[in-house]
Amino acid sequence: MSNLRWKVITIVTVFVIFFAVGVYPLVAQRYGIHSPSWLMDKALKLGLDLKGGVHLVLRVQTEDALRLVTDQEMERLREALKSKSVPFTRIEATDAVHFKVEGIAPAQDAAFRQIASEVQTNFDRSAGTNGTYTFTMRPNIQVNLRDEAVVQARQTIERRVNELGVTEPSIAQQGTGGDEILVQLPGVTDVERAKEIIRSTGLLELKIVERVAPTKEELLVNGQVPDGMDIVPGVGSAGDASTMFYLVKKAAVVSGQDLRNARPSVDENNRPAVSFTLSSDGGRRFGKASGENIGRQLAIILDGRVQSAPVLESRITTEGRISGSFTPEEVQNLSLILRSGALPATMSYLEERTIGPTLGADSIRSGVIASLVGLLLVVSFMLVYYRLSGVNAVVALIFNLIILLGLMAYIGAVMTLPGIAGFVLTMGIGVDSNVLIFERIKEELEAQRGVRASINAGFARVFWTLVDTHVAALISCAFLFQFGTGPIRGFAVTLFIGLLSNLFTSIFVSKTLYEVALANRHQVATLSI
Amino acid sequence: MHIFKNANYDFLRWRWHAIAASWVIILVGVVTIATKGIPKGVEFAGGTVVIEQFDQPVSVQQVRQALDRNYPGGGQNTVVQSYGDASARQMMIRVPQVGVELGGALSNEAQQVEDALRKANLGNFKRQGAEIVGATVGRELTSRGIWAVVLSLVGILLYLAFRFQFSFGVGAVVATIHDLLITLAFLAFFRYDMSLNVIAAILTMTGFSTNDTIVIFDRIRENLRGMRRDSMNQIINVSVNQTLGRTVITSGTALLTALALFFFGGEVLHGFAFTMVVGIITGTYSSVFIAAAIVSFWRGTGPTRAAAHAPAAAPATAPQQPTRRSKPQRKARAS
Numbered sequence: 119m120s121n122l123r124w125k126v127i128t129i130v131t132v133f134v135i136f137f138a139v140g141v142y143p144l145v146a147q148r149y150g151i152h153s154p155s156w157l158m159d160k161a162l163k164l165g166l167d168l169k170g171g172v173h174l175v176l177r178v179q180t181e182d183a184l185r186l187v188t189d190q191e192m193e194r195l196r197e198a199l200k201s202k203s204v205p206f207t208r209i210e211a212t213d214a215v216h217f218k219v220e221g222i223a224p225a226q227d228a229a230f231r232q233i234a235s236e237v238q239t240n241f242d243r244s245a246g247t248n249g250t251y252t253f254t255m256r257p258n259i260q261v262n263l264r265d266e267a268v269v270q271a272r273q274t275i276e277r278r279v280n281e282l283g284v285t286e287p288s289i290a291q292q293g294t295g296g297d298e299i300l301v302q303l304p305g306v307t308d309v310e311r312a313k314e315i316i317r318s319t320g321l322l323e324l325k326i327v328e329r330v331a332p333t334k335e336e337l338l339v340n341g342q343v344p345d346g347m348d349i350v351p352g353v354g355s356a357g358d359a360s361t362m363f364y365l366v367k368k369a370a371v372v373s374g375q376d377l378r379n380a381r382p383s384v385d386e387n388n389r390p391a392v393s394f395t396l397s398s399d400g401g402r403r404f405g406k407a408s409g410e411n412i413g414r415q416l417a418i419i420l421d422g423r424v425q426s427a428p429v430l431e432s433r434i435t436t437e438g439r440i441s442g443s444f445t446p447e448e449v450q451n452l453s454l455i456l457r458s459g460a461l462p463a464t465m466s467y468l469e470e471r472t473i474g475p476t477l478g479a480d481s482i483r484s485g486v487i488a489s490l491v492g493l494l495l496v497v498s499f500m501l502v503y504y505r506l507s508g509v510n511a512v513v514a515l516i517f518n519l520i521i522l523l524g525l526m527a528y529i530g531a532v533m534t535l536p537g538i539a540g541f542v543l544t545m546g547i548g549v550d551s552n553v554l555i556f557e558r559i560k561e562e563l564e565a566q567r568g569v570r571a572s573i574n575a576g577f578a579r580v581f582w583t584l585v586d587t588h589v590a591a592l593i594s595c596a597f598l599f600q601f602g603t604g605p606i607r608g609f610a611v612t613l614f615i616g617l618l619s620n621l622f623t624s625i626f627v628s629k630t631l632y633e634v635a636l637a638n639r640h641q642v643a644t645l646s647i
Numbered sequence: 648m649h650i651f652k653n654a655n656y657d658f659l660r661w662r663w664h665a666i667a668a669s670w671v672i673i674l675v676g677v678v679t680i681a682t683k684g685i686p687k688g689v690e691f692a693g694g695t696v697v698i699e700q701f702d703q704p705v706s707v708q709q710v711r712q713a714l715d716r717n718y719p720g721g722g723q724n725t726v727v728q729s730y731g732d733a734s735a736r737q738m739m740i741r742v743p744q745v746g747v748e749l750g751g752a753l754s755n756e757a758q759q760v761e762d763a764l765r766k767a768n769l770g771n772f773k774r775q776g777a778e779i780v781g782a783t784v785g786r787e788l789t790s791r792g793i794w795a796v797v798l799s800l801v802g803i804l805l806y807l808a809f810r811f812q813f814s815f816g817v818g819a820v821v822a823t824i825h826d827l828l829i830t831l832a833f834l835a836f837f838r839y840d841m842s843l844n845v846i847a848a849i850l851t852m853t854g855f856s857t858n859d860t861i862v863i864f865d866r867i868r869e870n871l872r873g874m875r876r877d878s879m880n881q882i883i884n885v886s887v888n889q890t891l892g893r894t895v896i897t898s899g900t901a902l903l904t905a906l907a908l909f910f911f912g913g914e915v916l917h918g919f920a921f922t923m924v925v926g927i928i929t930g931t932y933s934s935v936f937i938a939a940a941i942v943s944f945w946r947g948t949g950p951t952r953a954a955a956h957a958p959a960a961a962p963a964t965a966p967q968q969p970t971r972r973s974k975p976q977r978k979a980r981a982s
Contacts, residue, residue, distance in 0.1 A: 167915075310754075467781070469780045469781060470779040484912050484914075491910075492904030492905075499903070500900075536843075550900075553896045553900075583861070586806075587861045590803050590858065598850055601795035609847045
């Protein structure tokens, strides 16, 4: 008897815990009952397809990050060769991970090799004919840089999304190449703004201007861009729509990394502008460069385009301002992007999904209605066909769904539309387990065994059948989770938990219910089944 | 209450008819897929889908005309459907292209569709949802889906080979592949878009079919111990009959829930529910006719191995034989 008492206590405890975690917060939320936050924080959350919002998949162009490092290292070698007076005819990047040096005189070969070895630690060097050397980025460095670029991009996006003030965003890496980033923004309706802010590279560079011309060709020296210089397009000085070209020093005085803050403001003509503050180190470098270049133009370059090129009138240290033809909203977005830091690489959108809030609500309504109709049909059938034993099955079924809700809330799983489908399937499997058991008990009763013996034999014989069917389903679930994306994973999680809780309810809870029902009857002749 | 009182159908007698029928459906399915293809949803094919809510009622015809006239390249290959209940005045428009994947122009097509609708003066409308998928995404999804199916089948084969016998594992896996092919055939006949939800349903249904098969196998395993003198075919028939009540009830209740999803689950769950309905029916059928038949082919029709290899044990179980022999289905089988 005491054995049975402990079983009942276990079941009631489990029920209370899962009800408190899984069901109570939903009810309290719906009817506005005030409850302690530790209970409400765990409330089951709705997925994007039910709540509405934006779902974006971006791919990080990791080549960009490699190209950046290749350019930097190439420039370092150029500077080193110049300072050590080793002549060469040409140095250029051939693609994202290669650059080559041409025209090293045979007499300077040893000196070049020594300088190159000192400067280039991340590149493999191979010698060609006529004093040509090709540098290739080491494969492990390439892998590291790609990984870093994706992680950094994810972190930058996280910062930007947080500044947007989205509640409970989800940002995760995915894809076989590991270079995709999934961004989910529940409740966001202004898709275009969100996309623009997320994708902007936000690369800010301040560079000293050498010359300005209306065409690119006028800036070339002997048909080439001068060494250590770059040509950047940008706005005309008149502030009109015409495009001007700026010959600037390749090395930036300061860049976005030196930025400490950026905020919307207005310029001297009361036009929207962005004011920024540099870090103390950036401020020192900026002060030095601006002091040396008074009277010259300073190009403020954002994402490879000159936004403005004011003349330096005095030494500037930590405070600056970007003005141009901005709208107030652009200024807001630009400050946000600058504050959150530059992206290490450009990104492209692979996928975009928006679910309006009404569409999500419609989906919930039909999903819930369908589940309830299904539940009702199954419950009625079980009650009619199995009579009192049907009550047992229905109790086990409801128990199962409550455990499922509770566990999902506890592990922080999200309720999605395929998740609702997982609920329905769990219901089906739960019913199946009870049907298996009941049919077996019926068989045993027909073989003229006593009621108690039949029940025991029914449960005992079906036990391994249930284990086999559940393990097989769990195997499928595991692969579904491993290879599935988004919604499919939600489905796999729901089903996985449902299978586990079903083993508990159909084997343990149902049997105990029978024992409780028969506990006070000494001579049991019939069973309502 | 009993659905089947003392069922004693000779299921294995019908196995050749069943296999022939399955082959016909599968072959017609393969021909349909080869000639017309399986319609792919945007998740797999790439493309742009927008769902617009109109202030005034509009017909599919009006929207289509608007696209024919104003959408760049005309309305070729576009799909226009009313979405959800007619009173909701929602239209789903699908165009195969997406904007340039590189850069931010992914949603250009969605804009162009809306521009075309605006030009046609169909009244105000509001975008309720959009799904824009680049062409590269689908390839990865397909390969992932196939891997998930193949690996879970291998997993089930190994588990059943370990828990039962190798032939049982083969039977279950062949039955599951059979169900997959039949379901794909029906999806092709009824032109349902292959979407992530449909894939979820296919995987659910394979789980369901294996579940059914295992229950019957489990009974065969149990009867193999008790009916050592009987042929494998007799044991299989008895086992299928003994579990028939359970098979029909379980499949019936599952079918009820799937039908509830189909009729009340809304637009998004339509493909899912349809796949489930087909899957449950074919899964039940294949457990009885395909999985068991494979075990029968594999193991031959002679006495079971237990009987052949354990003559000494046979007398010991003899006293049990009369009670078991009195079961009606055994008599029917002998006659």
